[in-house]
Amino acid sequence: xxxxxxxxxxxxxxxxxxxxxxxxxxxxxxxxxxxxxxxxxxxxxxxxxxxxxxxxxxxxxxxxxxxxxxxxxxxxxxxxxxxxxxxxxxxxxxxxxxxxxxxxxxxxxxxxxxxxxxxxxxxxxxxxxxxxxxxxxxxxxxxxxxxxxxxxxxxxxxxxxxxxxxxxxxxxxxxxxxxxxxxxxxxxxx
Numbered sequence: 001x002x003x004x005x006x007x008x009x010x011x012x013x014x015x016x017x018x019x020x021x022x023x024x025x026x027x028x029x030x031x032x033x034x035x036x037x038x039x040x041x042x043x044x045x046x047x048x049x050x051x052x053x054x055x056x057x058x059x060x061x062x063x064x065x066x067x068x069x070x071x072x073x074x075x076x077x078x079x080x081x082x083x084x085x086x087x088x089x090x091x092x093x094x095x096x097x098x099x100x101x102x103x104x105x106x107x108x109x110x111x112x113x114x115x116x117x118x119x120x121x122x123x124x125x126x127x128x129x130x131x132x133x134x135x136x137x138x139x140x141x142x143x144x145x146x147x148x149x150x151x152x153x154x155x156x157x158x159x160x161x162x163x164x165x166x167x168x169x170x171x172x173x174x175x176x177x178x179x180x181x182x183x184x185x186x187x188x189x190x
Contacts, residue, residue, distance in 0.1 A: 007063035007116045008183055020066055027058040027070035031105070032083040046098055046146075046161050047085045052138055053172040055105045056131045059112030060121045060180050067109035075102055100145015101161075104138035111137055121180040128177030135169045 009020040031054045038047040059067035075094070078084045084093045084102070094102060115121070115130035139162045146157040 007113070008061045008121065008180060008187070009063065009066070020062060021069075023058075023062045024066055024070040024073055027054060027062065027067070028073040028077060030054045031058070031071070031074045032077070035083060035085040038085040041164065044160050044164055046101065046142065046165070048165070048168065049085050050172070051085070051105070052108075052135055052169055053176060055108050055138065056112055056134045056173065056176045057179070059109035059134060060116045060127070060130070060176065062109075062113065063117050064110045064113030067113040068106055071106040071109045075106065078102075095149060097146060097150050098142075099149060101138055101142035103145070104141030107141060108134040108137040116180075122184050124177050124181050127180050128173055131173035131176045132170070135173055139165075 009023050031051055034050040034054045038049040040047050055071060058070045061067070062070060074083065078093060079090055085098065093099065112130050112134040115126075115133070120126040120130045142161050143154065143157040146152045146161045147154060150157075152160065
């Protein structure tokens with residue numbers, strides 16, 4: 001049985017699990033900040049934010065377990081604090097038009113974290129691929145959420161909840177795809 005390669009957080013802080021777990025609230029906080037810088041273009045049901053970039057980096061930097069924990073912390077915080085892009089809180093947001101995307105954050109962080117643990121965050125092309133997969137997971141969960149909460153057809157959910165975001169999410173995946181391999185090179189390992 002092979003063990004997972006260290007992720008960036010464990011490379012930077014090699015002897016401290018506490019430092020890695022400190023990343024959990026840090027990334028949850030960054031996700032909260034990214035949510036506040038949002039805007040909508042009617043009639044799209046979902047806001048434009050920088051959140052997917054933070055989700056991808058959380059998984060890539062922290063790994064599957066801590067990355068997932070940071071996204072789960074964000075979801076739980078949103079039940080009592082206005083941290084979501086709608087600047088509201090509670091179950092209504094989780095069951096509303098963006099709820100599927102929020103659940104997708106947790107799943108995407110886990111998948112991207114697993115890919116990082118398999119060293120796919122060390123080179124631009126494999127990191128970019130991992131981040132595209134993470135984005136596709138967020139889209140898939142978001143489409144299901146839109147269909148369930150708003151009653152859109154599959155085509156309507158894709159047209160309103162995926163298509164307008166593809167270009168920007170490719171740019172975010174590219175940014176993350178360059179950032180992590182660069183950080184690895186700066187630590188002297190790649």
